Amino acid sequence: MVYGADEAVRLFVTQGVAATTAEDIASAAGVSTRTLWRYFRSKEECARPLLTAGMDLITERLRAHWRRGGSLAQTFANADDPGLLAAQHVAALRDLVRLGRDEPGLRAVWLETHFDADAVFAGVIAEGTGRSERDLAVRLEAGMLNTALGITVEDWALRPDDPTGPSLGESLAQALHVMAQLLDPETSAALGQKPMVHRPATDSRPGV
Template sequence: MEIADEAVRLFAAHGVATTTAEDIASAAGVSTRTLWRYFRSKEECVRPLLAAGIEMVTERLRAHWRGDGSFAHAISSFDDPGTVAAQPIEALRDLVRLSRDEPGLRAVWLEAHFDAEGVFADVIAEGTGRSPHDLAVRVEAGMLNAALRVAVEDWAVQPDQAAGPPLGESLATALYVVAQLFETDSTGDSGGRRLLRLPAHPPSPEQPTSSPRQ
């Protein structure tokens, strides 16, 4: 995480192109060899910062999506100011802003969310008693993932951070939007709650009305 913090600081101050892996390693107090042991590129150095944020979201959902299995109850935890108080907010904001114009950082940002989708599928499966491989679960995980990504991006680019909503509120708002698309009171075949309304089987294609050509 110290390497990630220093990487974002240097990228924001000097630009990604002019910041070298040697600069990041020196600022973090490690050797360049050590840096390359953990990261594939200088842009990858920011990955722990993104992973920490996704882990925070996962832990909050797991902690509050128990008992009644209510997704709405899990979302409500993000309104708590203490939810994101321990996160490196300024570094995250700088990173997301930089990722808009820096392809290398954007790739890391999107890859982190791609990897998170499977984690969110596990969380949804645990909260609803279904398999993480269920198509509906995977679709729900994708919706959840997209909502979180858009919420953070929207929060980061607000011109007046003092007047804008805090990160926790932005996350909660985005998740409430997702909740409107989820169905929390119907039951799937396995007895677990099914959030997304999908048909049990895909519709069969219509049969052709004329005979195929010989």
């Protein structure tokens, strides 16, 4: 349903969220309105697969890089560019995040998706480190990861358009490296990670 999410965001951008109907989204996605309502509770929810698809790919990449018994910092420090989504999905995701600044319904979808992701990331961390996903430390680590990724996606999406700037995948990889530095500076340094890059404290978001 990611393609349907692309179409929903395209309509939200061109027509406005308020003016876009479920029927519009269903028609653009090539499905019936009944099918649309079977999967989504609201028209804003139609955009959610863009968010969940990216998170699913991140968890798959973390699992692929995890060494059983290895530390969380080592796994983050070894993360490379996740190469997350196809170009059209990346563009739609950027539009979605930008729209969410002023559209409460879309912002709610963003927040709910991240709330659900806490449990997903806790499961991945527990699996990789041999701990229980109910362990408080595991849940805190999952929350840190989830927050870091959410902030990074927003930071990437709200930058002025610049084809020479870092990609979404590069931005997320950098966020994981920063997480590694925060969790275990010595491990990060031993693996050759560069120090965290500090950018000027200016707000360069569109319209600010």
